[in-house]
Amino acid sequence: MTKSKFVMIWPPFLASNIFPLSIPFLVSYLKQKGVGDVEVYDMNIAYWKTIKPHWPLYMLFRRGYGILKNSGPALSFVCDFIKGKMSEVLENMETKGKGSIPWSLSDILTSLHQDGWLYERNKIRLLLEPVFTKECPALACISINYPEQIFFALTIARELKEKWGDNIHIVAGGAQVTKHIGYLIKSEDVYRLIDFFVVRDGEEPLFRLIKGFANRDFSNIPNLYHKDPNKAGVYIFSGSHFCLYPEDFTVPDFSGFDMGVYDDIFPLIVSKGCPWGQCAFCSYSGMHDRKFYGGSVEKTLEVIRGMENKYGSSSFYFLDDALRPAFLRSLSESLVRNNIKISWTSSIILSKEFEDPEFCRFLKQSGLSSVSFGLESVSRRLLKLMNKYHQDLDLEEIRKILAVIKSGGICISVCVFFGFPTETRQEAKATLDFLLGNIDLFDEVRMQTFCLEDLAPVFQEPEKFKITKIYTQDKSVGRRLSYRFETTEGMTQEETFKFTNEALAIFQKAFKKKRHVEH
Numbered sequence: 111m112t113k114s115k116f117v118m119i120w121p122p123f124l125a126s127n128i129f130p131l132s133i134p135f136l137v138s139y140l141k142q143k144g145v146g147d148v149e150v151y152d153m154n155i156a157y158w159k160t161i162k163p164h165w166p167l168y169m170l171f172r173r174g175y176g177i178l179k180n181s182g183p184a185l186s187f188v189c190d191f192i193k194g195k196m197s198e199v200l201e202n203m204e205t206k207g208k209g210s211i212p213w214s215l216s217d218i219l220t221s222l223h224q225d226g227w228l229y230e231r232n233k234i235r236l237l238l239e240p241v242f243t244k245e246c247p248a249l250a251c252i253s254i255n256y257p258e259q260i261f262f263a264l265t266i267a268r269e270l271k272e273k274w275g276d277n278i279h280i281v282a283g284g285a286q287v288t289k290h291i292g293y294l295i296k297s298e299d300v301y302r303l304i305d306f307f308v309v310r311d312g313e314e315p316l317f318r319l320i321k322g323f324a325n326r327d328f329s330n331i332p333n334l335y336h337k338d339p340n341k342a343g344v345y346i347f348s349g350s351h352f353c354l355y356p357e358d359f360t361v362p363d364f365s366g367f368d369m370g371v372y373d374d375i376f377p378l379i380v381s382k383g384c385p386w387g388q389c390a391f392c393s394y395s396g397m398h399d400r401k402f403y404g405g406s407v408e409k410t411l412e413v414i415r416g417m418e419n420k421y422g423s424s425s426f427y428f429l430d431d432a433l434r435p436a437f438l439r440s441l442s443e444s445l446v447r448n449n450i451k452i453s454w455t456s457s458i459i460l461s462k463e464f465e466d467p468e469f470c471r472f473l474k475q476s477g478l479s480s481v482s483f484g485l486e487s488v489s490r491r492l493l494k495l496m497n498k499y500h501q502d503l504d505l506e507e508i509r510k511i512l513a514v515i516k517s518g519g520i521c522i523s524v525c526v527f528f529g530f531p532t533e534t535r536q537e538a539k540a541t542l543d544f545l546l547g548n549i550d551l552f553d554e555v556r557m558q559t560f561c562l563e564d565l566a567p568v569f570q571e572p573e574k575f576k577i578t579k580i581y582t583q584d585k586s587v588g589r590r591l592s593y594r595f596e597t598t599e600g601m602t603q604e605e606t607f608k609f610t611n612e613a614l615a616i617f618q619k620a621f622k623k624k625r626h627v628e629h
């Protein structure tokens with residue numbers, strides 16, 4: 111390979127204005143290993159800009175936000191109100207965006223050999239102009255982390271291949287590739303477009319792919335699917351695995367992402383996997399074989415300081431599945447001791463350790479502004495079946511933990527979902543009633559419907575959860591592209607959707623000021 115340029119693409123369409131972390135992590139790793147010629151193209155923001163009049167309004171708001179926010183409590187209140195409205199506009203845009211593209215996995219794959227979706231395709235072609243006017247890159251890496259990006263990622267690949275044919279090689283990676291690899295590698299249309307897939311952590315595989323491209327020996331590259339040179343239409347998996355351990359994390363490199371567009375809160379990750387990792391519905395921890403690798407506080411401070419120096423960041427959003435109480439304790443002590451003044455948010459596991467008011471006040475003092483956690487349900491029966499960490503806590507204990515966290519001045523975001531196999535309408539209603547009856551104990555609720563996904567224990571042992579049939583031909587349900595299924599007990603999926611919509615409407619009517627989101 112004589113060309114040396116690599117393009118990394120972050121595809122549309124996400125309404126979130128929080129920086130992605132996948133590409134910045136990859137770029138940082140590659141640069142550290144001496145691969146400097148990497149160009150990042152944020153097509154998501156490029157796509158946003160085409161949606162008028164939202165874009166100018168959004169930018170106007172962003173410019174005024176910092177000034178208003180620091181101009182006294184009244185204006186700060188107005189500012190937060192407008193910010194909430196802006197988020198709603200973005201969420202609506204995302205919903206509309208989803209309505210204009212094929213959604214189920216099989217529809218997305220079928221769309222690749224159809225002539226429809228011209229509006230979106232033309233838009234993508236236009237957005238690729240800056241790439242097309244340059245020399246053909248050796249490799250284009252497309253990071254696909256959200257279901258919304260799958261259609262656009264494949265459309266981008268289609269346009270790149272139409273322009274440059276086999277002169278360009280395309281590698282796709284990210285959480286959605288890891289989740290749907292079994293489907294992707296079986297599609298003839300995908301085979302024409304994607305030369306390589308990287309599952310799980312992509313840092314070392316991508317580095318080795320870039321370095322080893324010339325001799326075309328891909329067999330030893332970990333986490334890599336490459337085309338079988340002896341059999342058309344078939345991908346081969348390298349067979350070896352790579353995991354980027356927390357001690358090897360580097361300061362993410364946000365080159366290519368416009369600092370003026372994204373929120374000032376920076377994503378950060380300090381561990382790998384979930385410290386509990388046992389929830390029966392969870393596919394996240396399945397991505398790391400339910401293993402957990404905790405990062406050290408020293409490494410975390412090193413990365414925070416690196417980001418402060420490089421980007422002036424003082425606000426962080428920990429993307430870890432959950433931070434352990436012991437880690438939170440040491441981190442907050444170190445932040446205070448070292449006089450590091452940041453604000454940060456994190457996911458936690460609901461644990462009795464948060465019953466300690468002193469601990470919660472100290473977390474707040476160290477800059478922890480909000481926590482989120484999966485309550486999921488208030489039914490002890492279901493929590494046991496789900497194998498949640500907090501399955502042995504009763505409602506009084508849960509209330510007490512929430513009250514102590516809140517009294518420490520930390521905001522709380524609660525996640526619940528309806529329709530876990532065997533859940534009855536009465537059980538779902540009890541969870542809704544708990545939320546309605548304890549509104550002062552949290553600041554935001556996320557209501558979802560249960561999603562049946564490959565990497566979750568429920569999928570692997572469906573009979574244990576009274577699931578009698580899984581429709582594996584397609585993945586089409588909900589935002590996570592999960593499976594349709596049948597169960598002998600509890601609500602059907604249709605009943606669950608109906609219940610969730612009713613619950614959202616009730617919640618919205620009763621508590622207009624609380625945020626309530628359905629994923």
Ligand code: SF4
Nearest residue numbers: 384387388389392431
């Ligand atoms: S649901 Fe949350 S706590 Fe449970 S295993 Fe998954 S990431 Fe961990």
